[in-house]
Amino acid sequence: MSWLYGLLDLARERAQTALRQVYTLRGGTRQAMVEREALASEQARRLAQLNAVERGLCFGRIDDGSGVSSYIGRIGLRDERHESVLIDWRAPAARPFYVATATDPGGLVRRRHLHLKDRRVVAIDDEVFDLERMSEGERRTLVGEAALLAALRRGRTGRMGDVVATIQTEQDRVIRAGLQGALVVQGGPGTGKTVAALHRAAYLLYTHRDTLERRGVLVVGPNAMFLRYIGQVLPSLGETQVVLTTVGEMFPGVRAVAADPPQAAVVKGDVRMTEVVAGALELRRRVPDGDLVVELDGLALRVPHAVCASLRERARAVRLPHNMARKLFVTELLKELARAETRALEESLHIEDLANGDPELEELAQPLDLEADLDELDLELASQRLWGEPAVRRAVDALWPELTPQQLVGDLLADPGALWSVAPPGLDWPSLVRPAGSPWTVGDVPLLDEAAELLGEDDSARRAAGRAARAEQDERLLFADEVLQSTGVAEEGVFARADVLSERHADDGAELTTADRAAVDRGWAYGHVIVDEAQELSAMAWRMVMRRVPAKSLTVVGDIAQTGSAAGARSWGEVLDPYLEGRWRVEHLKVNYRTPVEIMDVAADVLRSFDPAQEPPESVRSGEAAPRAVRLPAAAPFSVLPDLVAGELAALGEGRVGVVTSDAAREEVGRLFPAADLDAPVAVLTVTQAKGLEFDAVVVVDPAGILGRSPMGGRDLYVAVTRATRRLTVAYEGELPPVLSRLATESTT
Numbered sequence: 001m002s003w004l005y006g007l008l009d010l011a012r013e014r015a016q017t018a019l020r021q022v023y024t025l026r027g028g029t030r031q032a033m034v035e036r037e038a039l040a041s042e043q044a045r046r047l048a049q050l051n052a053v054e055r056g057l058c059f060g061r062i063d064d065g066s067g068v069s070s071y072i073g074r075i076g077l078r079d080e081r082h083e084s085v086l087i088d089w090r091a092p093a094a095r096p097f098y099v100a101t102a103t104d105p106g107g108l109v110r111r112r113h114l115h116l117k118d119r120r121v122v123a124i125d126d127e128v129f130d131l132e133r134m135s136e137g138e139r140r141t142l143v144g145e146a147a148l149l150a151a152l153r154r155g156r157t158g159r160m161g162d163v164v165a166t167i168q169t170e171q172d173r174v175i176r177a178g179l180q181g182a183l184v185v186q187g188g189p190g191t192g193k194t195v196a197a198l199h200r201a202a203y204l205l206y207t208h209r210d211t212l213e214r215r216g217v218l219v220v221g222p223n224a225m226f227l228r229y230i231g232q233v234l235p236s237l238g239e240t241q242v243v244l245t246t247v248g249e250m251f252p253g254v255r256a257v258a259a260d261p262p263q264a265a266v267v268k269g270d271v272r273m274t275e276v277v278a279g280a281l282e283l284r285r286r287v288p289d290g291d292l293v294v295e296l297d298g299l300a301l302r303v304p305h306a307v308c309a310s311l312r313e314r315a316r317a318v319r320l321p322h323n324m325a326r327k328l329f330v331t332e333l334l335k336e337l338a339r340a341e342t343r344a345l346e347e348s349l350h351i352e353d354l355a356n357g358d359p360e361l362e363e364l365a366q367p368l369d370l371e372a373d374l375d376e377l378d379l380e381l382a383s384q385r386l387w388g389e390p391a392v393r394r395a396v397d398a399l400w401p402e403l404t405p406q407q408l409v410g411d412l413l414a415d416p417g418a419l420w421s422v423a424p425p426g427l428d429w430p431s432l433v434r435p436a437g438s439p440w441t442v443g444d445v446p447l448l449d450e451a452a453e454l455l456g457e458d459d460s461a462r463r464a465a466g467r468a469a470r471a472e473q474d475e476r477l478l479f480a481d482e483v484l485q486s487t488g489v490a491e492e493g494v495f496a497r498a499d500v501l502s503e504r505h506a507d508d509g510a511e512l513t514t515a516d517r518a519a520v521d522r523g524w525a526y527g528h529v530i531v532d533e534a535q536e537l538s539a540m541a542w543r544m545v546m547r548r549v550p551a552k553s554l555t556v557v558g559d560i561a562q563t564g565s566a567a568g569a570r571s572w573g574e575v576l577d578p579y580l581e582g583r584w585r586v587e588h589l590k591v592n593y594r595t596p597v598e599i600m601d602v603a604a605d606v607l608r609s610f611d612p613a614q615e616p617p618e619s620v621r622s623g624e625a626a627p628r629a630v631r632l633p634a635a636a637p638f639s640v641l642p643d644l645v646a647g648e649l650a651a652l653g654e655g656r657v658g659v660v661t662s663d664a665a666r667e668e669v670g671r672l673f674p675a676a677d678l679d680a681p682v683a684v685l686t687v688t689q690a691k692g693l694e695f696d697a698v699v700v701v702d703p704a705g706i707l708g709r710s711p712m713g714g715r716d717l718y719v720a721v722t723r724a725t726r727r728l729t730v731a732y733e734g735e736l737p738p739v740l741s742r743l744a745t746e747s748t749t
């Protein structure tokens, strides 16, 4: 191994030297500075990648029938003669390592898993593909079974790790699926959907770096805790440029964590909320009851009701977003007010009075028609003057206000009258009503996004800047190419292409990476979007996600059987067909790598209780402690939990306990374990919070409360009991729910 690590050290030194050189250069044109910065950030990224692969640099070897051996590792390395000596796990040449099975070795005679500690090989697992001498029992489908089981037996750290060394064939199919179109990864708990999806992100970035570095990859997860749980996987694979977010954070400027009550969540997630939001906007474009009258300097500027109505119609008819159409409305209304001002002035000038009875003057006095004399320039100047008048502004704002999404949605939800008048029949709008100024909920975020689409933003300044930036683009590109050529890096293939470099350093933020820029831009079009726990997204949330990926290149990861949100998915067709019209495909993952057979049998009973047709995934492990139910004492039931959890920690020796409670018990149980968090030995979570996570031992508290929370209670209990990798205890009061009757019961005294 030392020769491979030697090459890694060399590559690091080269990157470091290049970085130092870039930093020692000073002065020059702005262009030169921008280019230096581009090189520096590329070198820094390369260095970070080289550092990330130190642990377990090389983990596999494959031998083909002709005596050729290839090493598989976290990155690709070449020797001084430019010969490939370590194959990146994502390269096509590494594929046989993941797909060869005993029955279909694909030209391999041996697959070797290498276990490294520091920089030394400490263990080897070999699989020899010799079909002649293979017994039936050996024709298994697991890839590198010994290495896989060793990986699965390791205690959990509270953070998901990468699995490059032990990816299984069915997962490999998911990871290496093409970039185009939508792929649904459906699989039961613990089948590696999340881990496969993250490796897929790394694979796609490796294989389609040109497109994806520019457009970015977005991963949407169920909550912040989950994002922390998975946050290290991609960096450990050398990829730091992926945006991780939750539905509650997808609207820039809003960080929603609060959940709606179940009924409000259902209504907010209903696609008919598009009509509600659009209706609410319509209510804000008003026509005055009678004529519009603006009092200005003693004059009453009057615009007839019918004219106001027609101005509104014209502004609507342009079909621009509201805040952009407002410009047209304002321009037209100001002209009408200018005309009205002239009319008012006319009426106020009584020439007969000025003649003061003089018959000659009276004869001279012609009826004035100042309005007819107004030309476009007069109107424009008058409009400008009027726009400076607060009374005019107030009148305009009352008829066609400039609105933010927050104003539109916040006002609507606090206004029962408005909700009543815009909600389509059958929509339970009263469940939405709440006090003004309430904190944003996760269910509000897709509504804000919907509102933002209808409102639009005044981006004329940004577009002008964009045009100017594009004019510079060609020049920049040319220059970036020259830099790459002159430094020789173009040949080394170490750097991003010139257009990527130049794009990164476009005017709107020289030091910002694609990920940085994308994360704050609601209108950013990602190259690929991965949605995890996708069964939880409502129809409205899907609209928001789909807006972020116009190319519809998606990986949708989830399990319909685990849907906990009442607004979530009942089938993949139901949520995807409105956007993809059947143009999506499903890969099924069927092997459970997390939960041992003994616990999975209990979970299977729960699954059958709400969906008898579903097959639970098959566990790869067995032989862990039998899962049990513990009856809590009737008086102060939770008081025994600290001892119970301490017992679980002791039984684990090394590992973490997850206490998964009903929503009702969460607070009281949480008080018993004050320092509970992901990294602590004990974490206390509701089922919603525990979704996607796992623990060595799980204590499920108040199963009846979990079952009774909502119509989705059975699914919630299924999620709760499938979080354990080794031990499961169900702590209940009163009677054990019949669906758990398989559990051996104990009582506490």
Ligand SMILES: Nc1ncnc2c1ncn2[C@@H]1O[C@H](COP(=O)(O)OP(=O)(O)OP(=O)(O)O)[C@@H](O)[C@H]1O
Pocket: 148, 151, 152, 160, 161, 163, 166, 167, 168, 171, 187, 188, 189, 190, 191, 192, 193, 194, 195, 196, 559, 562, 593, 594, 691, 692, 693, 694, 722
């Ligand atoms: N090929 C593999 N090698 C080693 N470990 C694996 C492999 N596949 C999955 N695992 C492990 O199995 C566990 C479950 O994986 P993961 O969380 O991705 O499953 P999931 O399908 O997303 O589960 P859930 O539906 O419950 O969220 C994780 O600890 C993961 O690291």
